[in-house]
Amino acid sequence: MGKKYLFTPGPTEVPPSVLAACAEPIIHHRTLEFEQIFAEVNEGLQYVFETSNPVLTFAASGTGAMESAVANLLSAGDEALCVQGGKFGERWTELCNAYGVKATPLDVEWGKAVEPSLIEKQLKDNPALKAVFVTLSETSTGVRSDLEAIGKIVAKTPAALVVDAVSGLGATRCRTDAWHLDVVVAGSQKALMLPPGLAMVSVSDKAWALVEKSTLPKYYFDWKKAKSNLDKKTTPFTPAVSLIVALRESLRLIREETLDAALARQARMAEACRAGLEAIGIELYSQSPVEGVTVGKVPEGIKGGDFVKRLWSDFGIKVAGGQAQLKGKIFRIATMGSLDCLDIPLVISAVEMTLHRMGYPVELGKGVAAAEKVLAQPVQ
Numbered sequence: 001m002g003k004k005y006l007f008t009p010g011p012t013e014v015p016p017s018v019l020a021a022c023a024e025p026i027i028h029h030r031t032l033e034f035e036q037i038f039a040e041v042n043e044g045l046q047y048v049f050e051t052s053n054p055v056l057t058f059a060a061s062g063t064g065a066m067e068s069a070v071a072n073l074l075s076a077g078d079e080a081l082c083v084q085g086g087k088f089g090e091r092w093t094e095l096c097n098a099y100g101v102k103a104t105p106l107d108v109e110w111g112k113a114v115e116p117s118l119i120e121k122q123l124k125d126n127p128a129l130k131a132v133f134v135t136l137s138e139t140s141t142g143v144r145s146d147l148e149a150i151g152k153i154v155a156k157t158p159a160a161l162v163v164d165a166v167s168g169l170g171a172t173r174c175r176t177d178a179w180h181l182d183v184v185v186a187g188s189q190k191a192l193m194l195p196p197g198l199a200m201v202s203v204s205d206k207a208w209a210l211v212e213k214s215t216l217p218k219y220y221f222d223w224k225k226a227k228s229n230l231d232k233k234t235t236p237f238t239p240a241v242s243l244i245v246a247l248r249e250s251l252r253l254i255r256e257e258t259l260d261a262a263l264a265r266q267a268r269m270a271e272a273c274r275a276g277l278e279a280i281g282i283e284l285y286s287q288s289p290v291e292g293v294t295v296g297k298v299p300e301g302i303k304g305g306d307f308v309k310r311l312w313s314d315f316g317i318k319v320a321g322g323q324a325q326l327k328g329k330i331f332r333i334a335t336m337g338s339l340d341c342l343d344i345p346l347v348i349s350a351v352e353m354t355l356h357r358m359g360y361p362v363e364l365g366k367g368v369a370a371a372e373k374v375l376a377q378p379v380q
């Protein structure tokens with residue numbers, strides 16, 4: 001019983017009008033009606049991706065589209081650079097390994113963003129690199145990469161720049177075309193405010209040239225098949241019709257707010273969340289904080305797992321704990337999607353009260369006040 005709140009970096013809360021769209025009677029996908037919806041969805045996706053490239057949509061979680069990038073761009077024995085400073089960066093290396101691609105991992109200290117010049121050096125030292133795999137918003141650490149700088153570097157080489165923007169797209173700026181991002185992967189259950197189940201991927205001309213040469217095995221995730229169907233406003237296989245219909249509505253909401261305003265709102269939420277946590281005495285984990293997820297270090301003397309559980313059992317607030325080596329050491333609060341400014345004092349209040357109940361010394365209201373100080377500023 002009691003009200004429940006999702007502050008997790010996926011899945012995120014789904015706005016009522018999007019939920020209502022999910023519940024509409026099923027339409028058949030081989031109809032003019034579906035084709036019109038799918039065409040509208042694709043225009044909306046291009047708006048959010050900030051691209052004129054085609055955006056392919058698959059019924060899969062985000063990882064499905066990540067896998068499709070490896071399978072469609074590369075051939076067995078190809079070499080690729082994988083930037084890894086967290087769980088999701090590591091996933092690129094794992095996917096390359098699974099497909100027989102020679103992955104060179106570029107290890108970045110967790111909590112820090114990759115230094116773009118390191119990518120430049122790797123590309124110079126190894127001209128055989130066919131692709132550079134990076135993460136826009138590293139959800140496991142709350143770190144944002146400087147894709148504008150990385151894009152400039154990779155654009156001067158024959159390599160394709162492939163971006164996991166699953167938790168970034170719609171929450172933090174991702175200028176696909178202006179920043180020369182060849183492939184951008186997104187998922188439905190993060191800032192796009194949908195249930196899990198859809199993955200999207202934009203593909204540049206430079207990337208399509210690699211697709212033409214790729215010999216890795218693929219069938220369901222064949223980009224060429226998806227593209228030729230997209231040209232006919234449809235998909236090769238049965239699409240997740242209800243999610244596509246819901247995506248039309250969530251994209252309509254983003255357009256209505258405007259992408260700029262949506263990004264600014266989430267930036268304010270993240271800033272307020274950071275201010276609130278710091279005022280409580282909680283250290284921030286990320287040195288390049290991303291807008292979509294704010295990561296705090298669990299304070300001394302508190303068990304991270306218990307803290308996350310108490311937020312849920314005492315206040316109905318779901319936040320994420322740490323993964324891998326950060327298990328029990330951090331907690332992650334999503335500041336993305338349909339969450340709004342007043343949700344931040346709410347979650348900070350729950351953090352304060354939970355820490356208080358767990359015996360940690362907090363001055364109640366101090367974090368909330370700090371968050372309010374940010375949010376009380378007039379919106380530009």
Ligand SMILES: *Cc1c(COP(=O)(O)O)cnc(C)c1O
Binds near residue numbers: 138166
């Ligand atoms: C959520 C997420 C994914 C995809 O995870 P799925 O569970 O496959 O949807 C990939 N990368 C990042 C950065 C994510 O946050």
